Amino acid sequence: MERATADYMGMLATVMNSLAVQSMLEAMDVPTRVQSAIKMDNVAEPFIRRRATRHLELGRVVIFAAGTGNPFFSTDTTAALRASEVGADVVLKATKVDGIYDSDPAKNPNAKRFETISFQECLTRQLKVMDATAFSLCRKTICPSWCFP
Numbered sequence: 001m002e003r004a005t006a007d008y009m010g011m012l013a014t015v016m017n018s019l020a021v022q023s024m025l026e027a028m029d030v031p032t033r034v035q036s037a038i039k040m041d042n043v044a045e046p047f048i049r050r051r052a053t054r055h056l057e058l059g060r061v062v063i064f065a066a067g068t069g070n071p072f073f074s075t076d077t078t079a080a081l082r083a084s085e086v087g088a089d090v091v092l093k094a095t096k097v098d099g100i101y102d103s104d105p106a107k108n109p110n111a112k113r114f115e116t117i118s119f120q121e122c123l124t125r126q127l128k129v130m131d132a133t134a135f136s137l138c139r140k141t142i143c144p145s146w147c148f149p
Contacts, residue, residue: 007071011038014075018065019043025061032061037069037078049085056086076134084141091138093130100129 015036022032033055036044044065045051052062067078076093083091097105098113102125105111119139122129129135 004071007067007073010075011066011069014067015040015044015065018063021063030061031059032063034063034065036066037064038066040066047082052082052086062086074131074134076130077137080130080134080137080142084137088142091142100127102127 015034015038018034018036022034025032033052034044035047035052037047039046047064047066047069052064055062064078064082067073067075068081079091079093082088100114100117100122101111102114103111105113117127119135122135130138
């Protein structure tokens with residue numbers, strides 16, 4: 001399969017996941033909006049930065065779906081981009097591990113978990129926290145002095 005096709009399939013999967021998250025949040029009376037980078041008016045709004053910002057100002061949770069709408073961009077990069085666009089203070093990344101380690105804890109039972117770590121130390125140690133583009137964008141725009149918990 002071509003990489004672009006696989007990436008588009010992944011973007012569509014994020015729309016399905018976003019609708020599931022929206023459904024769960026709304027069952028808890030949390031107002032939400034799903035915005036998609038790929039046009040699909042029946043299930044999500046189009047991504048419009050000012051509209052997303054307005055939803056946030058009104059106390060709604062905005063769930064961004066379908067990546068950037070372009071192949072070859074990771075979900076990490078998209079999260080960092082959207083967070084930068086709406087002026088977010090933090091980007092949360094869900095993974096299978098409970099923090100940042102000096103090596104993969106699934107492969108190394110002696111991997112050391114960091115309590116806190118700076119962007120610079122992650123770069124120096126060449127830790128794979130997220131892809132380099134996303135990491136650079138977070139470092140420059142989200143919270144340059146922040147340490148990962």
